[in-house]
Amino acid sequence: MTSPDNHRAGFACFVGRPNVGKSTLMNALVGTKVAITSSKPQTTRRVIRGIVHRPDAQLIIVDTPGLHRPRTLLGERLDSLVLSTLTEVDVIGFCVPANEPIGKGDRFIADKLSAVKKTPVIAVVTKCDLASKEQIAQQLLAVSQIAEFAAIVPVSAESGDQLDVVADVLIEHLPESPPLYEGGQLTDEPEQVLVGELIREAALEGVRDELPHSIAVVVDEMLPREGRDDLLDIYAHMFVERPSQKAIVIGHKGERLREVGTKARKQIEALLGTRVYLDLRISVAKDWQRDPKQLRRLGFYD
Numbered sequence: 034m035t036s037p038d039n040h041r042a043g044f045a046c047f048v049g050r051p052n053v054g055k056s057t058l059m060n061a062l063v064g065t066k067v068a069i070t071s072s073k074p075q076t077t078r079r080v081i082r083g084i085v086h087r088p089d090a091q092l093i094i095v096d097t098p099g100l101h102r103p104r105t106l107l108g109e110r111l112d113s114l115v116l117s118t119l120t121e122v123d124v125i126g127f128c129v130p131a132n133e134p135i136g137k138g139d140r141f142i143a144d145k146l147s148a149v150k151k152t153p154v155i156a157v158v159t160k161c162d163l164a165s166k167e168q169i170a171q172q173l174l175a176v177s178q179i180a181e182f183a184a185i186v187p188v189s190a191e192s193g194d195q196l197d198v199v200a201d202v203l204i205e206h207l208p209e210s211p212p213l214y215e216g217g218q219l220t221d222e223p224e225q226v227l228v229g230e231l232i233r234e235a236a237l238e239g240v241r242d243e244l245p246h247s248i249a250v251v252v253d254e255m256l257p258r259e260g261r262d263d264l265l266d267i268y269a270h271m272f273v274e275r276p277s278q279k280a281i282v283i284g285h286k287g288e289r290l291r292e293v294g295t296k297a298r299k300q301i302e303a304l305l306g307t308r309v310y311l312d313l314r315i316s317v318a319k320d321w322q323r324d325p326k327q328l329r330r331l332g333f334y335d
């Protein structure tokens with residue numbers, strides 16, 4: 034790959050309490066939907082990368098789940114995943130929303146970040162469209178008082194305000210390097226994982242309060258229909274923890290499950306640009322969040 038002099042390339046990740054807008058910010062920077070977002074906390078369970086391509090730089094963003102105190106085994110794995118991610122990136126974006134006071138959760142994370150001494154941390158004050166100028170100014174000051182940051186940048190992923198500044202500041206901290214990925218590539222996440230995330234997002238719609246973290250999706254197979262290059266057969270399994278949850282997902286006479294299947298299929302077709310036949314099953318994997326074997330089977334590795 035050819036690259037201009039002084040080209041920079043490297044890895045960044047965003048951390049912060051659940052729901053502070055990390056996924057939305059990453060999607061806005063990358064310019065396409067690669068991580069799922071929701072109005073409920075902790076929906077991002079996998080490290081998903083988006084890539085920002087510029088003539089002078091390539092910024093590879095690793096989206097991390099919310100840092101939080103572990104409650105279940107899944108929680109513990111997430112935390113160790115987050116901490117190992119932090120030592121592997123070139124720069125960290127610590128997200129704090131403009132419209133909420135800084136709390137214990139933010140300080141807890143700031144403390145963890147100060148332990149990762151070799152990686153510069155940029156504080157990103159998110160959701161600025163939801164705050165007044167005065168509130169934003171106060172938040173910038175408050176953030177500057179909780180830890181030492183290499184920079185503090187206000188942004189709104191919603192309006193797009195200051196997105197270019199966030200990208201510039203992150204890129205400043207990347208090493209000089211030729212591009213690490215081909216031009217035009219937005220994510221290196223396997224398609225199967227993206228497809229699984231779209232199914233999970235569709236399944237959670239409308240039932241997040243009842244089943245916030247209890248649905249996992251495994252895509253078993255994706256293969257072109259024999260003799261047809263315009264149709265992809267996808268076989269996927271949803272797992273819930275209890276029979277009562279299965280009943281919720283299926284709905285009256287299977288109506289909800291059909292809706293979930295249709296919605297997910299349309300989104301997958303839009304993502305992959307091909308027609309799709311989706312075979313979607315649902316099983317109970319008892320207490321999968323607490324069982325190491327089940328977690329491994331569902332793709333959460335040590």
Ligand SMILES: Nc1nc2c(ncn2[C@@H]2O[C@H](COP(=O)(O)OP(=O)(O)OP(=O)(O)O)[C@@H](O)[C@H]2O)c(=O)[nH]1
Pocket residue numbers: 049050051052053054055056057058069070071072073074075076077097098099159160161162163188189190191192
């Ligand atoms: N108004 C406004 N809303 C935003 C902005 N960024 C995110 N949101 C909303 O805030 C909520 C949480 O955003 P996410 O991007 O899912 O937050 P997250 O930090 O990735 O959350 P977890 O996956 O739980 O860690 C969603 O409802 C978003 O639509 C923003 O710039 N402005």
